[in-house]
Amino acid sequence: MLHLTSLSAMRIFESAARLGSFRAAAEELNLSPSAISHAISKLERDLGTALFERNTRNVTLTLAGQTLLNHASNAFEELRRGVEMISSNKTHLLRVHCAPSYAAKVLSPRLPAFLKENPEVEVRVASSTTYARFTDGLFDVDIIYGEPQNREDLIVIPLSEEIVSPLCSPEMASSLRSIRDIFRFPLIRSDLKRIQWIDWFEANNLGSPPVPTMSFDRSFMALDAAANGLGIALESNVLARPDLDSGRLVPAFVGACRDNRYIGHYLAYPKTGSQRRLAKVFAEWLAR
Numbered sequence: 001m002l003h004l005t006s007l008s009a010m011r012i013f014e015s016a017a018r019l020g021s022f023r024a025a026a027e028e029l030n031l032s033p034s035a036i037s038h039a040i041s042k043l044e045r046d047l048g049t050a051l052f053e054r055n056t057r058n059v060t061l062t063l064a065g066q067t068l069l070n071h072a073s074n075a076f077e078e079l080r081r082g083v084e085m086i087s088s089n090k091t092h093l094l095r096v097h098c099a100p101s102y103a104a105k106v107l108s109p110r111l112p113a114f115l116k117e118n119p120e121v122e123v124r125v126a127s128s129t130t131y132a133r134f135t136d137g138l139f140d141v142d143i144i145y146g147e148p149q150n151r152e153d154l155i156v157i158p159l160s161e162e163i164v165s166p167l168c169s170p171e172m173a174s175s176l177r178s179i180r181d182i183f184r185f186p187l188i189r190s191d192l193k194r195i196q197w198i199d200w201f202e203a204n205n206l207g208s209p210p211v212p213t214m215s216f217d218r219s220f221m222a223l224d225a226a227a228n229g230l231g232i233a234l235e236s237n238v239l240a241r242p243d244l245d246s247g248r249l250v251p252a253f254v255g256a257c258r259d260n261r262y263i264g265h266y267l268a269y270p271k272t273g274s275q276r277r278l279a280k281v282f283a284e285w286l287a288r
Helices: 007-019 022-029 033-047 063-086 100-117 179-184 197-203 219-227 237-246 276-286
Strands: 052-054 059-061 093-098 122-127 141-145 154-158 161-168 187-190 214-216 232-236 260-263 265-270
Touching (some): 100 141, 141 276, 161 237, 187 219, 214 219, 219 232
Parallel strands (some): 187 214, 187 232
Antiparallel strands (some): 161 260
């Protein structure tokens, strides 16, 4: 059945279905309305089912038409992405995979400066907690939380040292007189953090920490909860920088506690990647 259906016919169907009008599809595709109507009628005959319900004023999708539109839209989007991936004029396209909280709190605020310095570069960012698989060609750079494994074929650059300390709203901080006051306030846990409350309590000889009142699987959500006065978050000064600079968050205990320091994030890119030169420029800029 599929070989009877041409790509041009599917393109005409997708346009008409998306716009809800044969005339609008004709304008979008620079065809006549009659050409659109004939193409869709032929497609319906080939498929053996009606795709549109027609009346004198407009057209609406049948159930079969809606099902086909869902698949056609996804297929054309995948085709567009594939063409862009192999297009020879995308020599200045940098595809970045990034840990979600770093993307939201560090990369996004800083990207305008990089693009200003490198106006010929286009940057695309995707985020997840998984590592990028460079073998599939989807990404040129990965910003990772935690040191990457299987790094033999990678250039790996440690990013800045991070200080992990209790952070809270200014209003909450005004009620904290000593380090032991932390027992009187709700604690916020970041589930995926390598440094947890038990580590901080141990470093400050405070015994076992209370059970956190709430927990989040993303640091940026824990930071937002703390800024909204929901408790004290144990978080990185690098991720919290926008909130610290704006005054939404402040250190809970300035100079009164031992904080943890570590390299939390790393940048990696393939030694033999097609965009390794551009990746190197980006890495050097980010590590400043």
